[in-house]
Amino acid sequence: MSAAVSKKTVPTVGASTFVYLVIAALIASVPWFTGNVFYFHVGIMVCLAAMATSGLAVIAWVGQLSLAHAAFVGLGAYTSVLLVTRLGLPFVVGLPAGALVAGAVAYLIGKPLLRLRGVYFVLITFALNELFRLVMLEFPGVSGGSSGIAGVPKIELFGLVLAEQSQVYVFTLACLVAVTALLYLIRNGQLGRRFAAVEENPALAESSGTPTARTQNLAFVIGSSIAGFTGAIMAHYIGFISPETFGFQLSVSYVIILVTGGRLALWGPLVGAIFLTPLPEFLRGALEYQHIIYGVILIAVLRFLPQGLAGLSGQLTRLKGDRS
Amino acid sequence: EETLKIGALVTLSGAGSSWGQGMLRAAELAAEDVNKDGGLKVGDTSYKVQVIPYDDSYKANEAVTAANRLVFEDKVKYIIGTVGSAPILAIQPITEENKVITMTLGFTAEALSAEKPYTFRPNPTTAEVAQPQIDWIVANKGIKTVGALFPKDETGQAIAKDVGQAYANAGAELSAVEFFERDRVDFIPLLTRIVAQGVDAIELDGNSPVTAGQIVQQARDIGFEGVIIRTGGPATQDIVNVAGKEATEGMFVHSAYDPGVETAAAYEKRYTETYKDQMNGFSPFFYDGTKMLFKAMQDAGTVEDTDAVKTALENLKDYDGVLGTLNWTGAERYGIAHQLDSPFYIARVEDGSEVIVAKCTSQGCE
Amino acid sequence: MSNDLSIRNLTVNYGPVRALHDVSFDVPEGRIAALVGSNGAGKSTVLKAICGMVDPVSGTIQVGGETVPSKPGAALRRGVALSPEGRRLFPALSVEENLFMGAYTVSNRKARDEMLERVYGYFPRLKERKRQAAGSLSGGEQQMCAIGRALMAQPRVLLLDEPSLGIAPIIVAELGRIIAQISQSLGMTVLLVEQNAQMALSLASTGIVLETGRVTLTGSGQDLLASPDIRAAYLGL
Amino acid sequence: MNSILNVEGLSKRFGGLAALSDVSFEVERGHISGIIGPNGAGKTTCFNLITGTLSATSGKVVFDGREITGLPPHQVVERGLARTFQAATTFPKATVRENILRGALLRHPLGLGSSLFGGAAAREAEAAGHASVEEVMRAVGLTEHADQIAGTLAYGHQKRLGVAIGLATRPSLLLLDEPAAGLNPEEVDRFGAILQDLKRDFNLTILIVEHHMRLIMKLCDHIVVLDHGEKIADGQPEDVRNDQKVIEAYLGAEHVE
Amino acid sequence: MSFLIAQSIINGVILGTLYLMMAIGFTLAFGVMRIVNFAHGEFYMIGAFLTLIGVKWLGLPFPAALVVTVVMAILLGGLVERFVFRPFRADELSGMIASLGLAMILQHMALIIFGPDPQSFPSLVSGVYRLGDLIVPKSRALTLGAGVVILLAFYGFLMHTRMGRALRALVQDQEVASIYGVRLEIMYPLGLGLGVALAAVAGGLMAPLFGVSPFIGGTPLLKAFIVVILGGLGSIPGAALAAILLGLIESLTSSFVSASAADIVTFALVVVVLLVRPSGLMGRAEA
């Protein structure tokens, strides 16, 4: 029974935080060392995955696991793409609108939805994600139907078109830093305390004055907005969206990133995305074996790092401690 | 000797992998041909052709990542792929901008256009084959009404339109059309409804081989005795596997090649012997397509300047492929002549095998 | 008279915290022993160690002269059943199914059904509620079910962790009689952890006092009941 | 009479079972009142109905002059009516201090902005919260366990922590469901004294469910007795203790003095 | 019209029973073992292949091939429990992710071994039973009959035997179950083995109807999800009700509205049911 060893981290900006920041900065600058466009592309994908998963993490902090996250990424994507392509609005309007619409939808469905807990929530969100996909397919006038929408304009910030992958990378990196900072603030403030209370014991939390429904809904709205925000960037970077893009598999991939990264750790989404997003690239050469190897790695990580990759450093320290 | 890298961005996992594998192997066999003779001679240089296969899992996002890697990391100038429509649309911004020539299977009409000069499609789509084949069948079998089931995706919807138009032109009517969600395995309710409308024939075009097989089996199960037609997309063997010989007896299918044509039969033989596996019907198109690409490089005298190669490829006339005489067409339909025009056949299924009953070109069948 | 349960030098750690130091005591066959001590003294830990729910650092546990390995289930196969702290019923199973789970290893159907009737006799409320999901019982009803479940195993050694917790006074008195009766007529050896030291010690032939993980006093139940220290510390007199 | 809580005709059915039928009583401000009754009598159900954890089949609950029937639990707490649970109920992965702090949040709330971005208000609230936590910990005797993870506490300590979390919400009426279960008689006595102190220091009214008769009889100003979901007696400890129905249903012969 | 309605109802009930079979192994793993088993569909696929191997390669009669499939599947399930799920017994979420990994491994192994193309499966029976104008394909009637027998046997085992009870108890509190003598090392693999066997037998039974390829697992997984959500966690009667309902909806909407409406109606129903009755049609309240 070692389940009881997690601790509420008291915010201390000490040496270790500094070390982490330096490491993070080093990792972030890898694409420049190589100078290869492909590395910038992978870097962008890592940032996008980490951002979307951060949204999922916020929802996980209140003890809920959403399999509808891809649908919210999709909502953001479609919102922004439609605003930009149909109404000719600039991306800088489409981006926040994407986040806003995703958040608004989360707010509307959150109340009835969040009465469900645990696996039921997992399952209903799965159904919702499918529903999103089916509904989008049903209205091709809006969504482009199954053909999707191709030729989405590139990201443009106040007249500056981000045509190069390296530029997009800088932009997504900045967004990721902002999202991570937001997560940090949530977690270390009163809100984080409420989230944790709801996660650990909702009945007690409710009875000691935390409005669990509203708190969960807030987390759901924040998380889904982050998803929508990510979706908008993703759509304009990839340049193509279709309902299939935001299927259940994408939701699952975020869940995998979250759990392997560390479900309750602040750095979980980031660490998970840095590890898992480029992983297929290392395995690509193995072709038909690549998915088998991926599956094995996934199971091994879960098996040997139950706290996720973000728990790795803690586990190592403990190991060292045991030896000495 | 130098190396010429060709990307094979195809689907190797999930439901599209039948096609993906057929395309990849076509490229490999084509590469083997030139490598065997000491490499591809372009100008004064001999290139050893290396095929770099990547899997896109039939997903747009994956395809974009793989395309980025092929174009920027592996620095390929030629890509065989993608299988799917969504992936090709998703990677075109990268490939077109970087002047990478792609040969896609994607059935979407949008894949080819004047704005996308580096994309070619070396296989006919329903749009090309439907009319002549349907004209022939409608005339020969006296069909008035036809029922059809299509998957509710890009390909299914495009095909439904083309096929419906073709039947109308041929003087029949596609009177009962159903779209269904992928993953569906039970078609009895839909077939019940279609059969209740008293259709003369059921059209299978646009469905994956497995689905087509299930539809055939279930249609026969509920007692449908009319004609079953598969207009486009070679998949007879798979359909027979799923539905059984009994149910498929007398079905009319599209066939990409006539085993009577020697070169085609030889390719199939080589394929099955090399890979110990039955050949996917699209494979020969991509074998020919890759070979045409090689020829274009030789004609252009360069592998680097894809503009020149592209022009050379466009200029290939009456290319003598394993499937017969091949040309580019499609200027009317797509605004650019990057669509392969090849002969094809109508076959009747007898005891699980195809028996050719008519030979067609885009002009008509006999 | 042989000792049915014999604990020798039992030491248990929870991570860096030592919960039990060198605990030793014996319970003679067919007798009742009471283990008393304040919150956090380590009483429940003793019972968990016997059942293999925690791994001792050192020490041995013997039942009927045989050493019990520290593995869940091992104690049961040597005839030890526990009614655990916090009831820990199987909440989605019905009351009766919970009781049957107690008799999981009892292969004699007749013996099982006799014991079931006996348990229902002790706690008629359980019979009224036998189809109700155990998780929706009231606190006291759950406690009865947990005791009944342990009885259903027909153990030679019965471990009860605070059986009177949450039980109404009228049933507490009844509970005392039941425990005395199962020890006498069924010949079970009982190790009783209780906050209600008055009841426990008056039933027990042996009393063991645990303080911060150490045995500080053992003696007959009567002697301990009479001891002024005990009266002050545990009986509130 | 100056009552802080009025329960009027409260009933609850679970399928065919009437767990509580038409129960009415009042709790006087500043008093310690008790609910007793045999196992399954409906005491916990009654608490659940008052605090909104369950919704009543019928009946009405008035707290501090305002009806609170049907309000969700967190609103009930916000109005000053807190409860503890019968089973040991904590935030098991957090420390004792953090547990209590989560209860204390209620009286030191922050807006979304200052919760996220700190500032003087946040620091002040945080400090006030911590001060309040220390006070509560001292009152229930958990100070020495302040940094232990709640899930690893001994049972008795977990129960105390439950009371502490309730107290931290600074209620005017505190409902305690068997708070002394798992304490030995000496500790029960001490706990009784603590309750008296709490009542005075925190200006509390207390409604308590307990099976420790000594505690109940000594502590309570007023007692309600439930049996089979119905109120069978209601009055001063002496009256209740000598009520024949109560003796038969609940106390048993032993307690007749 | 009334003919079409009657026929649709028959089709729907048959279809529902097929769905129930696809779902039941998942329900077991989910409701009893608390594993959201994303590899369920792959086990179905493996069952289909095992039966295919038995019938086509070993020349066994179909029932014998099915029995071999069940035995192999139980063994496979036991092994998988031992080497994949064991560390996650107390952790639903990690178990779920592990099952995703497992699904990838299994599907791609099948892809490598058998190739992507569908395999031919000899059909067992052909023709239809006719009740007046109404039609029941014999092949489906056969599968249906076998399925119902298997389901009833399984339900009896789970609800009314000592082992079944132990399985259900285990998941609620493995520590207490084990101190009452339930052997975890046997029961966990057995429980998962049974779930896998149920999936595999469904695959084997439906192979003649729907064909065999490495990708046939998607449908049963999806249907299982829906059936479980609708029916309620771990409730077998609930699953039965949900599956029949699903079959009827699909059949009736497909016959009278359109096929794509059927899917939207299905998912909308799922959402509505869960909002009204969060624990599913017949589920218990706790989640």
Ligand SMILES: Nc1ncnc2c1ncn2[C@@H]1O[C@H](COP(=O)(O)OP(=O)(O)OP(=O)(O)O)[C@@H](O)[C@H]1O
């Ligand atoms: N899982 C655990 N991890 C760490 N410490 C623990 C754990 N369980 C118990 N402890 C500690 O071990 C000590 C003994 O606990 P135990 O539960 O045996 O006490 P007890 O005598 O049964 O108390 P109570 O009368 O309150 O039930 C306590 O200090 C407790 O905090």
Ligand SMILES: Nc1ncnc2c1ncn2[C@@H]1O[C@H](COP(=O)(O)OP(=O)(O)OP(=O)(O)O)[C@@H](O)[C@H]1O
């Ligand atoms: N969800 C439920 N479903 C069915 N019956 C229930 C449910 N909850 C409680 N009950 C029943 O209602 C009755 C009252 O329960 P309650 O918990 O209120 O009793 P109590 O007075 O608190 O008893 P105790 O002193 O044992 O804690 C009990 O008989 C219990 O079995």
Ligand SMILES: [Mg+2]
């Ligand atoms: Mg204890």
Ligand SMILES: [Mg+2]
């Ligand atoms: Mg109670």
